[in-house]
Amino acid sequence: MLVSTWRGGSEFTLDTVPDPSPGPGQVVIKVHSSGICGTDIHKTQGLFPGTPPEVLGHEFVGPIVELGEGVDSTMLDKVVGCTLNASCGECEGCKTWSAMHCEREPRLAGGFAEYVLVDQRQAHVLPDGLDPETASMTEPAACVVSCLNMLGEIEHGFDALVVGGGLLGLFTVGMLKLRGAGRIILSEPNPKRLAMGAQFGADVLNDPTKDDLGELVNDLTGGYGVKIGAEAVGVPKLVANVSKMIRPRGNLVLVGVSPQGSALPVDLYDLHYKEITVSGAFGAGDAFGEALATLPRLDLNGVVSGRFPLEDIEAAFAASAGGEGVKYMIAPR
Numbered sequence: 046m047l048v049s050t051w052r053g054g055s056e057f058t059l060d061t062v063p064d065p066s067p068g069p070g071q072v073v074i075k076v077h078s079s080g081i082c083g084t085d086i087h088k089t090q091g092l093f094p095g096t097p098p099e100v101l102g103h104e105f106v107g108p109i110v111e112l113g114e115g116v117d118s119t120m121l122d123k124v125v126g127c128t129l130n131a132s133c134g135e136c137e138g139c140k141t142w143s144a145m146h147c148e149r150e151p152r153l154a155g156g157f158a159e160y161v162l163v164d165q166r167q168a169h170v171l172p173d174g175l176d177p178e179t180a181s182m183t184e185p186a187a188c189v190v191s192c193l194n195m196l197g198e199i200e201h202g203f204d205a206l207v208v209g210g211g212l213l214g215l216f217t218v219g220m221l222k223l224r225g226a227g228r229i230i231l232s233e234p235n236p237k238r239l240a241m242g243a244q245f246g247a248d249v250l251n252d253p254t255k256d257d258l259g260e261l262v263n264d265l266t267g268g269y270g271v272k273i274g275a276e277a278v279g280v281p282k283l284v285a286n287v288s289k290m291i292r293p294r295g296n297l298v299l300v301g302v303s304p305q306g307s308a309l310p311v312d313l314y315d316l317h318y319k320e321i322t323v324s325g326a327f328g329a330g331d332a333f334g335e336a337l338a339t340l341p342r343l344d345l346n347g348v349v350s351g352r353f354p355l356e357d358i359e360a361a362f363a364a365s366a367g368g369e370g371v372k373y374m375i376a377p378r
């Protein structure tokens with residue numbers, strides 16, 4: 046089969062490797078679509094830890110084409126989305142934190158390939174009516190759901206601000222709306238992404254290059270700020286800026302993944318004085334199933350900006366890093 050191997054920097058090679066063969070409890074998936082994640086891009090830019098050579102891609106969907114020993118035979122041909130690792134459910138990491146912290150189950154091969162071998166515990170059958178390409182965005186949706194689950198119950202009608210209208214930002218808007226947000230402000234300089242915010246449920250759209258976001262938030266909230274302020278880009282300065290627009294006892298939510306080693310440039314006195322809770326979630330946590338069930342409730346029309354075959358992965362990464370569209374897919378065949 047063909048795989049695309051990341052060789053460091055922006056270099057990939059198309060390689061022929063042996064077809065995967067499932068061991069006990071494993072299944073082989075024929076990749077239908079595999080989304081390019083911000084963390085994949087950041088790896089090629091040296092902003093996120095990664096060690097080449099590596100087959101990237103962790104947002105894939107496709108039919109199960111081969112079953113290992115002990116796997117229920119009705120799983121054959123089922124179209125599934127996959128979590129990042131299998132999670133044993135028994136180790137300290139799984140029991141105390143989330144599946145993402147499993148200490149026993151390593152991540153298996155990546156999704157920029159014709160076939161992927163996964164543990165059957167990673168494979169989630171798609172709900173009726175959800176198309177495979179949309180379902181390949183379950184992992185990023187789950188990252189947002191996991192982030193919002195950390196906030197617990199929130200009183201309905203709360204004001205929210207989301208900075209960044211990439212896929213994570215749009216999902217944050219959509220999921221906050223489903224959780225009873227009142228007014229949601231989305232701030233994003235790219236006009237196409239910003240317009241899409243309305244489709245996900247944003248009530249107020251802000252282009253920060255044209256209109257001052259701080260003034261807008263002040264005007265809308267009587268000077269108090271929003272209850273939930275989410276940063277969905279991964280830029281520490283933006284996180285700091287969002288923290289200044291949150292009302293007392295509000296929440297600063299880190300949806301974006303800031304580069305390793307970055308500090309938060311805020312006045313800690315302000316966080317203390319306003320009693321702001323800062324939280325973020327690592328990856329999809331335990332929220333994959335919940336995200337998969339929630340996806341059909343969002344309108345994802347037009348979110349996929351481009352589809353590339355495996356051999357054009359460098360062009361796909363360049364398009365994705367350019368920030369023009371929202372989501373780019375690798376579709377091997």
Ligand SMILES: [Zn+2]
Binds near residue numbers: 104
């Ligand atoms: Zn991802």
Ligand SMILES: [Zn+2]
Binds near residue numbers: 136139140147149
């Ligand atoms: Zn575990």
